Amino acid sequence: MTAIGWLQILVFFAIIVAITRPLGVYLHRVFEGDRQPLPRILGPVERGLLRLSGANPKEEQTWGAYARSMLLLSLLGVLVTYFIQRMQGGLPWNPGQMKAVIPASAFNTAASFTTNTNWQGYAGESTMSHFTQMAGLAWHNFTSAAVGIGIALALARGLTRKQPGKHTLGNFWVDLVRGLVYVLIPISFAVALIFISQGVIQNLSGPLTVTTLEGGKQILALGPVASQEAIKQLGTNGGGFFNANSSHPFENPTALMNLLQLCLVFAIPAALTYTYGRMAKDQKQGWALLAAMSILFFAGVGASYAAESHGNSAVARAGISQPLGNMEGKEVRFGVSASALFATVTTDASCGAVNSMHDSMTPLGGLVPLVNIQLGEVVFGGVGAGLYGMLVMVLLSVFIAGLMVGRTPEYLGKKVEPREMKLAMLYVLIFPVLILGFAGWSLVAKYGLATSNNGGPHGLTEVLYAYSSAAGNNGSAFAGLGANVPWYNWTLGLVMLAGRFFMIIPALAIGGAMAGKKTVAPGPGTFPTNGVLFTLLLVAIIIIVGALTFFPALSLGPIVDHLVGQTGQVF
Amino acid sequence: MRELTIALRATLVTLVLTGILYPLAVTGLGQTVMPAAANGSLLRDDRGQVVGSSLIGQPFTQPGYFWGRPSASGYDPMSSGGSNWGPSSAKLRQRILVERDRLAAEHPGAGPVPDELVTASASGLDPHISPATARWQAARVARARGVDLARVDTVLSGTIEGRELGFLGEPRVNVLVLNLALDRAFGRPLPPPPPITPADTPPAR
Numbered sequence: 073m074t075a076i077g078w079l080q081i082l083v084f085f086a087i088i089v090a091i092t093r094p095l096g097v098y099l100h101r102v103f104e105g106d107r108q109p110l111p112r113i114l115g116p117v118e119r120g121l122l123r124l125s126g127a128n129p130k131e132e133q134t135w136g137a138y139a140r141s142m143l144l145l146s147l148l149g150v151l152v153t154y155f156i157q158r159m160q161g162g163l164p165w166n167p168g169q170m171k172a173v174i175p176a177s178a179f180n181t182a183a184s185f186t187t188n189t190n191w192q193g194y195a196g197e198s199t200m201s202h203f204t205q206m207a208g209l210a211w212h213n214f215t216s217a218a219v220g221i222g223i224a225l226a227l228a229r230g231l232t233r234k235q236p237g238k239h240t241l242g243n244f245w246v247d248l249v250r251g252l253v254y255v256l257i258p259i260s261f262a263v264a265l266i267f268i269s270q271g272v273i274q275n276l277s278g279p280l281t282v283t284t285l286e287g288g289k290q291i292l293a294l295g296p297v298a299s300q301e302a303i304k305q306l307g308t309n310g311g312g313f314f315n316a317n318s319s320h321p322f323e324n325p326t327a328l329m330n331l332l333q334l335c336l337v338f339a340i341p342a343a344l345t346y347t348y349g350r351m352a353k354d355q356k357q358g359w360a361l362l363a364a365m366s367i368l369f370f371a372g373v374g375a376s377y378a379a380e381s382h383g384n385s386a387v388a389r390a391g392i393s394q395p396l397g398n399m400e401g402k403e404v405r406f407g408v409s410a411s412a413l414f415a416t417v418t419t420d421a422s423c424g425a426v427n428s429m430h431d432s433m434t435p436l437g438g439l440v441p442l443v444n445i446q447l448g449e450v451v452f453g454g455v456g457a458g459l460y461g462m463l464v465m466v467l468l469s470v471f472i473a474g475l476m477v478g479r480t481p482e483y484l485g486k487k488v489e490p491r492e493m494k495l496a497m498l499y500v501l502i503f504p505v506l507i508l509g510f511a512g513w514s515l516v517a518k519y520g521l522a523t524s525n526n527g528g529p530h531g532l533t534e535v536l537y538a539y540s541s542a543a544g545n546n547g548s549a550f551a552g553l554g555a556n557v558p559w560y561n562w563t564l565g566l567v568m569l570a571g572r573f574f575m576i577i578p579a580l581a582i583g584g585a586m587a588g589k590k591t592v593a594p595g596p597g598t599f600p601t602n603g604v605l606f607t608l609l610l611v612a613i614i615i616i617v618g619a620l621t622f623f624p625a626l627s628l629g630p631i632v633d634h635l636v637g638q639t640g641q642v643f
Numbered sequence: 644m645r646e647l648t649i650a651l652r653a654t655l656v657t658l659v660l661t662g663i664l665y666p667l668a669v670t671g672l673g674q675t676v677m678p679a680a681a682n683g684s685l686l687r688d689d690r691g692q693v694v695g696s697s698l699i700g701q702p703f704t705q706p707g708y709f710w711g712r713p714s715a716s717g718y719d720p721m722s723s724g725g726s727n728w729g730p731s732s733a734k735l736r737q738r739i740l741v742e743r744d745r746l747a748a749e750h751p752g753a754g755p756v757p758d759e760l761v762t763a764s765a766s767g768l769d770p771h772i773s774p775a776t777a778r779w780q781a782a783r784v785a786r787a788r789g790v791d792l793a794r795v796d797t798v799l800s801g802t803i804e805g806r807e808l809g810f811l812g813e814p815r816v817n818v819l820v821l822n823l824a825l826d827r828a829f830g831r832p833l834p835p836p837p838p839i840t841p842a843d844t845p846p847a848r
Contacts, residue, residue: 079810121660125653137646144650152654198721211662245653252657257665264669265676271698274673274681279721282685282693284701285822286708292683292696292720299669303661316723319765321698322683327812384762385730390739392758395775396813400735400762401725404712404771407813411765428765429725438729530729552727633731642733 073381077409081373084331084413085366088338092362095339096346102254103225103247104351109254118253127245134239135584138226139577141244142219146186146573149212153182156208157200166201167278168293173199176561183565185212187572188220188454190304190311190424190547191564193556197293197314202276209311210300214260217307217340218251220456223576224344227460230583231484232351239588241580255340256307263302263336271325274298297322305336308454310424310547318414318427319403330410330427337423341365341452344459352484356602361462364610368451369420372440377412379437385637401432412437415548419444422454424547431526431534431550435634438550442537442630445544447618448503454545460579464499466601467492467582469613473599473606483601485591492585495578502574504621506543506567511536511625519559525552527643529636533629538564543571688823700770701819706749706787707832708825709772709780709799711818712759713742716767726763738763753779771815774803788829798824 102108108115122129133141157173160166173181177194184191190213196205226241268274277294284290297313301323304311314320324330342362349358383394397408406414411428418425419441430441444451450461467483471493474481481488514520514535524531534553541548542564549555555564600606673681684697695701702718703710711718715726728735742761750756757776777799785792802821805814826832 076806076810083810121656124656126649127653141646141650144646145653148650148654152658195722195724197723206666207658207662210666211658214661214665215657245649248653248657252661257661261665261669265672268669268673268677268681271680271684273683274670275683276670277682280683282695285688285694285819285826286701286703286705288702290695290699290701290718290720292699293723294683296666296670298673298681299666314723314766316725316766316768319725320723321696321700321766321768321770325684325698326807328807331811386732386736386739387758387762389736390743390761392739392743392756392761394758396758396773398730398762399758400730401727401765402762403765403769404759404773404815405769405812410812426765429727431727431729432725432735432763432765434730525727526729526732528731530731533729550727551724552729633729637731641731642736643731 073377074409077377077407080331080409081377081413084334087335088342091339092342092346095343096350096358099255099340099343099347100350102250103347108250114253118249121249121253122245125245125249127243129243129246131243132240133243135226135230135241135580135587138241138244139580142223142576143573145215145219145248149186149215150182153185153208153212154178156204157181160201160204163201163203165203165206165276167276168201170199170201170204176558177556180561180565183568184547185209185309185311186216187545187568188216188307188309188422188457189542189545189568189572190309191542191549191568192311192315192547193561193564195315196312202295205300205313206296210303213300213303213307213309213311214252214256215248217256217303217309217455218248220454221251221255221340221344222247222456223579224456224459227463227579227583228348228351230585230587231463231486232353233587234591235588236590237588239584241583241587256303260299260302260306263306263332264298266332267298267301267329270329271321272298272301272329273322302336304425305333305423306339308337308341308421308423310418312425318425319429324427327405327410330406330414333425334414334417337417337421338452340455341421341458344456348459354602357484360602360607360610361466363607364614365451365462367607367611368447368614369416372420372444372451373413373416376416376437376440377409379434379440380408380412382434384434389640398434398437401429403427415441416444418548419546420451420453422449422457422544422546424541426548429551430537430548431552435530435630435637438533439626439630441548442533442540443618443626445540445546446507446622447614449544449546450614457545461575464496464579464582465614466610467496468500468617469606469610470599470601472613473609477597477599479597482592482598485594486586486589487592492582495582495585499575499578500617502570503543506570507536507539507622508625510563510567511539514559519557523554523557523560525554529629529633530643533633536625536629539567542567545572686819686823689827694823695819697817697820698770700768703818703822705832706783708822709777709784709818710760711772712769713738713761713763714767715763718768720768723766723768725765725767750780750783753782770817770819772818774814774816777816777821784825788825788832790829794828795825798828
């Protein structure tokens, strides 16, 4: 590790802390304010889109109605993207003459982008037409992110509103449209232009054949990359235009753009904690969440950077020195520090973009992204998804603290009762059932092991990572696993859908259950949820839930991989 | 039923707005204001011929050129990606040993082989190597081109890019840009690589 490497990490974090308040205030004004920003310009756009959709913006929805609207939009999203891929041969903007995507892969990708996972079983440059990339995939980058923000706000409204007897959580269509019009589209547009200025391509051309300096042929894949790249990072989607994702020079040409990409990933998740503090009328409630996230972020990036700096055992064994650290699967312009930082950020937030190949990280360096996902994508987390996941963890912590003092737990003055706890447990349990169930199945089935790229414990990690990534709606991969086969396409697709909706529905139901509750004034026995003690308890609960659940599986994968690596055995 | 109608209409409206209008607007503006960058930062040689993109690495094997890193895709931009081999992979170990021995044989007296030249990049298209890795090859390039090492070093030094803003990323050399600069300074290297005569053969390791 070097001082300059750490400086990059600290500057990144300082930028995130600096934008948390202004962006948080802005988001509060957009979603909870009486008067939205730029009313002359964006106001008519918002009202126009709502009118075109036929939604009634005045209508408040119960949690069930909110969930129904969200599910209908998502269902249509899966279908539309499935059919765009199947019919792309006959659709416009297909200069590369891409053929119809096969059904299993089309289903996997439709599920993947609808759920904000952006797992990529396909290779973009050789599979998807420009139209599919734009209308089939980038469209979901916007809507799935806006949906995530909406769900987080709905749960936050349920927890923070003080209107006993009123059980509504806001209007799904209003949240969706406002997220697009005031937040995601304007920021993406500006960022896309910055990206282009630095070399990210943006065109509708087909592949370009050039004669290389040595006289060989090279075919450059081109397309509308910058527009997709901007929302891919801002919406914590992570689905790249190219197979190599953000390591591809056309997606991420410089270390400066790399920093911008990272800032985009954490921007909205960090800001939402401030927005939440505003809604709770106690800014410290928001800062406590941000502090817990930050502790886990630094633990991850420190561990990953240290492990990667240590170098690759295969290179060391060949007697070759590694001045920077492990460079297998990394780009020279980023180096080890910016790669370890990217790997941590992209898995803390459920982004899933990569600027280095996680599969080629050292066993302990690669353990960090895996654990980050398995903590439940609450360390900043996906846009919206991070906040609602974190709030479920908060309720769990409040409940456990209540058990310790033998008192009915309360949060923000509202009693937390068995119904909410059952829903929270459902939320927490669905995750390991999906991951361990399907990973276990794949590891004992011939078809599950057939496409592994690495043997031994590393092969096990590949499969474990795939289902963790799918259930956590992350989308990054230990990409050596050949996942574009029927078994992985179908099961990973199903796991992504379950990991999104079976977790959103309990989260919304908790919001609905808490919404109408009476508020009681804090008494001497109330456990304050805005201080240091609570932050530490919250961190401990997140680690215990994640670690206890997955530790046995991790011991068989990355931990054995590390120990065996010391002996020099290869597979 | 009413909800389904709203969902259908919202699907269509958001798809047109974010999936078609937004990318087309970015494309239109990018193509108007920054066409060179938007179309791939293409590089041309002295004859005006496009020889590639300044962002995309190319395979180099001739001794008169600097070489880039191993690529899992053979520098094919139609199938970008890394090796995805973990440190315990037998195939990775094999590649590292083969490349090490090959490079050591072709760079007698240059010292230990740099790690970047035995490890594959993430994209398979990494256009860069570190300045140290470039310097390690300079003597071989100078010998193949029949020019002084000092003159090759001068060209090399002129193409080194520092960290951005002084602290972001790593110092680097763009291999294609460097090789174009060499051609500009010394002319193209003779096409068929000069065969290694027995006298040049390094002692077996």
